Amino acid sequence: MVILLSLVVPVAVATWLVTAGRALTHRAVNRIAGVASVVTLVAVLLAVLTRPTVDRAWVPALGLRWEFAVDGISAPLLLLTAFLGVAVVLHSRDRVPAGGTSGAFHACLLLVEFGALATFYARDAVLFFIAFELVLVPMWVLITRFGDSHRPAARADAGGRFVLYTAFGSTLMLVGILALVSQAGTSDLDVLARGAGHGIPVHTQVVIAALLVAGLAVKVPVFPVHTWLPPAHTIAPTAGSVLLAAVLLKMGTYGLVRLPLASLPEGFAKVAPVLAVLGAVGVVWGGLACLVERDLKRLVAYSSVAHMGFVAIGLASGTRTGLQAALFANIAHGVISALLFVVVGGLKERWGSADLETARAAVREVAPRLGFALIVGLAASLGLPGLAGFWGEFLSVYAAWSPAADRPHAVFATVAVVAATGTVLAAAYSLRVARVVWAGDRAQPFIEDSRGHEWQVAWALVAATLALGVAPGPLLALTRDTVSTIIGAGP
Template sequence: MVAALLVAPLAPLLGGTALIAADRSRLRIATAAAYGVALTLAVVALAAALLAVWKRPGIDHSWVPAIGMRLHLAIDGISAPLVVLTAAIGVLVVLHAGWREPSATYLGALLMVTGGALATFLVQDAIAFFLAFELVLVPMWLLIARFGDTTRPGERDRAATMFVLYTVLGSTLMLVGILVLVVSAGTSDLTHLQTAHLSRSTQTVVAALLMIGIGIKIPIWPLHSWLPAAHTAAPTGGSVLLAAVLLKMGTYAVVRLVVFPLPRGLHAIAPVVAVFAVAGILIGGLVCLVERSLKRLIAWSSVAHMGFVVLALMTGTTLGVQAALYGNIAHGVISALLFVVVGGLKKRWGDDDLQTARRALRQVSPRLGLALVVGFAGSLALPGLAGFWGEVLTLFSAWSPGDRPLTLFRVLAVAAATGSVLAAAYALRVLRTVWAGTDSLPDVVTDGGSVVAQDAHAVEWIVIAVLVAAVVALGVWPTPLMHQTAYGLAHVSRVLVGGAP
C-alpha cells in the first residue's frame, strides 16, 4: 500500500524526466512509443492515486534533517479529491495529446507537471510542500515556452517568463511564511503547524506574506496579470493543467498554511483579502464581457471563479472551507473542459478571435458545440452542474461569516452574486457568437476540410465526454464529495467556526 503513495508522484516525475532526456539524446524515440509510455505512466499514477485514496496509507521518513524536511506522505479528506482530480486530469491531458502528433518532450513535461502536483497534494511536510510546489515550474515553463502559441513567439516567451517569475516570487514568499511557522511550531508536520505560538501581530505579518505569496499562484486580483497571458500562450494540455491543477495548489496551500495554523492572522487580514477576491470576481466578469480572445476570456473567468473560492476561505467557517474545496474541484473540471474545447477550436480556426464571423458551431461541429454549452453553463453556476454548489455555498458562508465583520461580508456576498450575473451574461455572449454563429455566411468551410471532419473525434471526443460527464455528475450528486471534505475537516481543524452543513 505504501508503494502506491510513492508510485503516484514518482512514476510521472521520473518517467517524464526520462522521456525528456531520451528526446534530447541521440536515440530519439518514436512518437507512438513515447505516447504509449506516457499514457501507461499516467494510468499507473491514476491507479496508484485511487488505491492510496481508498486505503489511506502513510509514510514518514527522515529525509533532510539539516532543514527539518521529512518524507511524509499521506492523504486526508481535504487532499483526497484533489489527488483524484489531478491524477485523472493527468491521464486526460496525455490522452488528449494523441490528437496531434506529440513530441516526447511535450508528453514528458505534461507528466512532470502531473507528478509535481500529485506530490504537492500528498506531502504532509511543510518544507517538502514548498519543494513540491516548485517541482511543476520548470516543466510548465517548458510547455509554454517550447510548445506554446507559434503565431506570436514574442508574446509566448514573455508569457512563459512571466509565469515562472511571478510563481517563483510567490512561492519564495510562501517559503518565508512556512519557515516562520516551522521554526515557531518546532515541527514541519502540516497538521501540527497549529501549535506554533505566534503573537497576533506576527500572525498577521506571516498571514499577509503567505497570502501575497500564494495569492500570486491562485491568483487573487491584482496579482493575476500572469494568468491571462500564460493561458493564451500555452498549448491545450498546458492550459488544462494550469487551470485544473496548478491553481488548485494555491487554494489548497491557503487551507493548509493560513486557515488552519494562523486563525488570528487570518482574522486580521480576511476583510482586505475578501475585498480583493470580490474585486477579482467583478473585474474578471466585466473583462469577459468585452474580451475578444476566447482563451483569454476563459482565463479571466478563472480569475473570477478563484475569487469565489478565496472569498469562501476568508469567512473562516467550516461551510466556507467546504464551499472552497468544492468550488476548487468544480472549477478544475469545468475549466479543463472549456480549455480542451477552446484549444480545439483555436487549432481549427487558426486563432480565437470572437470578432471574426464564423458559422454556427452547433452545425459545424455539434459535439464541440454541446461541450461548449455544458462548459459555459457550468461556469455560470447553473443548478444541476458542478459550478452551482461551490458558488451557492460561498454566498451562504459569506452571508453568515462567523466572527468576521458582518456588514462587510454581506455587502461582499451581494457583490459576488452580481458577479454570478456577469458570468451568465458573458457565457451567453460567447454561446451566442460561437454556438449560434453567424447565419449570413455562405455554406463553404474556409479552411478546406469537410464539415464533419471538423468535429471532435477519437481521443479528443473521449476526453471531452469524460469531462462533460464529470461536470454533470458533480452537479447532480454532490454528496460524496461533500461528505469526504466534511470528514476531513472534522478531523483536521479545531479553528473553524460552525459545524458541517
C-alpha cells in the same frame, strides 16, 4: 507503496523520455506516457481508498522528513490531478507538439503531474514548498517552447510574466513558511494544524499569515496579481492550459488551506477580510473583462480569475460551510475549465485563431459535438443549478453572508452582494460566447467535428460536470471530516 508508486512512475518515465526517448515516434512516446499516467491514476485511487502514510527522515539535523499522506482535503485534488494526467496524454495522442520533441512535451506533462501529486501528498511545510516549485519549471517549458508557434514574441512575454510573478509569490511564501516553522518549532503540517498557532503571539501570526496569503494569492491567482494568467493561457498548448487551470491554480488554494488557515487561524482571521474583498473584486473584474475580451482563450482565463474569487471568499469566511464551498468550487472549476479549454483549444486549432470578431460558422451547425460540450461548459461556468459550478459558488456567497463570529459582518455581507452580482456577469459573458460561437448566423466555413480521443476526453469531462452538479453529496462527504477538524463542528 502506492503513494511512492504514484510519484515514482511519472517522474521516472518523464526522465527516461527526456534522456533516452528522442528516437521514438510520437505514437510510441504517447503510448508510454499513457501507460504511466494510467498506472499513476490507479495508484492514486488506491492511496485515496487505503489512506497510507510515508514518514522517513530526510534532513535529521533540521528535523525535516519525507512525510506524505492523504486526507479529505487532498483526496479530491489527488483524484483530479491523476484523472487529468490521463486526459491530457490521451488528448495529445493525435497532436504532434510544435516547437520541440514529443518526448520532451510528454515529459513536461508527467513532471507537472508528479509535482502536483507531491504537493497534495506532502505533510511537511518545506517539502510542500519544494514540490510546489518543481511544477513551475515544466509548466514554463510548456508555455515558452510548446506554446502558439505563430507568436514567438508572445510566448516569450507569457513565459517571462509567469516566471516573474510566480517567483515573487514563491519568495513571499518561502519567507512565510520559514517564519512559521521557526516560531512553531516544527515543519510538520499536521502538528502545525493541531497546534493552531498556540504559543505564537497574535501580531506575529498576522505578519506570517499576511506573507503566506500574499505569496499564495499570486499562485491562485487573486486580483490584482492575476495578470500573468491570461497571457499564459492564451499561448500555452491545450494540454498546458488544462493543467494550468485545473491543477496549478488549485495548488495555491490548497496552500491557503494547509498553511495560514489551518496553522495560524487567529492571524488568518485578521487577513481574511482583505482576501474576501480582493476575491469579490476579482469576481467582478473577471466578469467585466470577459464581456469585452475578443480572444476566446483569454476570455476563459479571465473567467478563471472570477471563479477563483469565489474560492477565496469561501476560504476567508471562516466557517465550515465556506471551507467546504471553497473545496467544492476548487474541484468544480478544475473540471469545468478543463472542459472549456479542451473545446476552445480544439476550435482554435480548426479556426487558426480564437478571435471572436471573426465571422465563423455556427458551431451547433458544423460541429454539434463540440457545440454540445461548449454549451455544457458555459452553462456550468455561469453557475446553472444541476451543473458542477452551482454548489461551490452558491455556498461561498451563503458563507460570506453568514461568516464566522470573528469576521466583520458588514464587510462580508457587502462581499456576498458583490459576488452575487458577479454571477449575473457570468451569465452575460457566457451567453455572449454562446451567441457568437454556438448560435452564429452562418453555416460556412465547415470545420471538422470532435471525434476520437478529443471527444473521449470532452465526453468524460462533460460527464464529470453533470455528476458533480446532480450529486454533490459524495464530494462534500469526502471533505466533511477533515473540514470539521480544521474549522470545528460549527455552521
